Amino acid sequence: MITLYPKRSFKVPVEAECISPDVFAEKSASEIATLQIWEGNRKRTLSDLFKIKHESNPPSEELSIRICGDVSKVRKIGAKMSMGNIIVEGDAGMHLGEEMNGGVITVTGSAGSWTGSMMKKGTIEIKGNAGDYIGSSYRGSTEGMKGGNIIIHGNAGSEVGCFMRKGLIKVYGNVERFAGIHMRDGTVLIQGNSEGRAGAQMLNGKIVVCGYIPSILPTFTIDDIRPKVKVNGEEAEGPFYRFTGDLADNGDGKLFVSKARNPHLSSYEEYL
Numbered sequence: 001m002i003t004l005y006p007k008r009s010f011k012v013p014v015e016a017e018c019i020s021p022d023v024f025a026e027k028s029a030s031e032i033a034t035l036q037i038w039e040g041n042r043k044r045t046l047s048d049l050f051k052i053k054h055e056s057n058p059p060s061e062e063l064s065i066r067i068c069g070d071v072s073k074v075r076k077i078g079a080k081m082s083m084g085n086i087i088v089e090g091d092a093g094m095h096l097g098e099e100m101n102g103g104v105i106t107v108t109g110s111a112g113s114w115t116g117s118m119m120k121k122g123t124i125e126i127k128g129n130a131g132d133y134i135g136s137s138y139r140g141s142t143e144g145m146k147g148g149n150i151i152i153h154g155n156a157g158s159e160v161g162c163f164m165r166k167g168l169i170k171v172y173g174n175v176e177r178f179a180g181i182h183m184r185d186g187t188v189l190i191q192g193n194s195e196g197r198a199g200a201q202m203l204n205g206k207i208v209v210c211g212y213i214p215s216i217l218p219t220f221t222i223d224d225i226r227p228k229v230k231v232n233g234e235e236a237e238g239p240f241y242r243f244t245g246d247l248a249d250n251g252d253g254k255l256f257v258s259k260a261r262n263p264h265l266s267s268y269e270e271y272l
Contacts, residue, residue, distance in 0.1 A: 002032065003066045005051040010073035012040035013093070014049065017076035021063040021084025021103060029054040062103070067092075072112065078105045081122070094131070097124045100148065113157065116150045118143055119167070125151045132157035132176070135169050145169070145186065149232075158195075161188045164205065168232050180207040183253060189231050201246050202253035208236055209257045220245030220255060222268040229256045241265060 002024055015038040024032055032054070033047035046052065063084040071077065072091040079095065082102040094112035097105050100119040106127075113131030116124050117138065130152045135145035136159055144163030155173035162178070164186045174192035183202035193211035200217060208229050220243040229236045240256040257265065 001055045001064045001066060003053040003055075003068060004046075005053070006067075006069040006071060007049055007051055009070065010039070010049070012073065014039050014071075014074045015076060016046075016074050017079040018046065019065065019067070019074075019077045019086070020079060020081040021065060021086070022081050024065060025063050025084070070109075072110075075112075078103070081105075091128070097122070100124070110154065114138075116145060116148070116169075118145065119148045119150075120146045121148045123149045123151070125153075127153050129154035129173070130156045130171075132159055133162060134160045135164055135167065136160070136162035142182070142184075144182070144184070155192070161186065161207075164188070170231075174211065179209075180205065180253070180255075183207070187231055189236070199243075199245060199251075199253055199255045201249050201251070202255075203246075203249060203251045204253050206231075206254045207256065208240070209255070210236060210261070211258065212261050213257055216243055216255070216257070216265065216268075217245065219248040221247060222271055225259065225269070225272070226256065241268060 018035040035046045066087045068089045070090045075093045076095045078086045078097040080099045084103045086105045088107040091109035092107045092111045094114050096111050096115045098117045100122045102121045105124045108127050110128035111126045111130045114133050116135045135150050137144040142163050145167045146165045147167045150169045152171045156171045156175045158176040160179045161169050163182045165184045166186045168187045170189045172191045177195045177197045179198045180188045181200045183205040185205045187206045189208045191210045194209045194213040196214045224242040226240045228238050239259045243255040245251050
């Protein structure tokens with residue numbers, strides 16, 4: 001176990017993709033201390049910004065990193081990690097777990113935008129809220145999340161799962177607009193409400209909205225009412241309206257919306 005304590009409150013972004021079990025593995029405490037990071041436009045070492053406490057892991061256990069304190073300005077924690085565990089006891093910054101290929105990241109607070117962007121494997125669990133573009137691609141890219149699980153216990157921002165290709169994003173709270181935009185495959189489960197535009201330009205995949213949604217895009221067509229929906233081996237109790245789209249892009253994605261929470265959508269039933 002390696003524990004990091006911020007020495008002070010950070011005022012500018014800190015680029016710290018070296019905070020990863022893959023990078024820390026088999027390095028001594030002194031080697032970890034000299035790893036290079038950026039604070040704004042100034043190059044620092046990890047020990048300049050963090051107090052580092054090193055405890056030996058049992059041989060049978062994967063490396064664990066614990067970060068105690070507010071690191072909401074610290075970006076790229078766990079980037080490209082493929083094994084081990086990271087526990088953030090506080091808030092985490094943008095690009096948490098980007099291009100992640102394994103392991104587990106747990107945040108007891110909230111996380112910034114681009115969490116899990118382009119991840120392939122592993123699990124990210126956020127106990128608080130998350131920002132925009134969760135599990136998404138970068139701007140200009142069509143390569144979104146390709147696998148793994150992102151679990152958010154609070155709310156999330158806009159464009160959750162943009163260009164998502166595989167995996168599961170589960171949000172217990174509410175999401176803003178354009179959940180599942182450009183979605184290619186995978187599953188987005190929203191236990192709370194959606195601000196709308198869900199599934200815009202999706203080609204495949206599944207979006208489940210258990211709460212309220214103000215409207216359905218006109219390029220989606222209703223094709224069924226389902227009593228329940230299977231999500232990653234579990235069942236979400238309905239009934240749910242099932243829509244198919246985005247027909248403007250010849251899409252065959254499935255959008256499931258709670259019937260009980262959306263009585264204003266009952267007019268669609270005449271088309272069944």
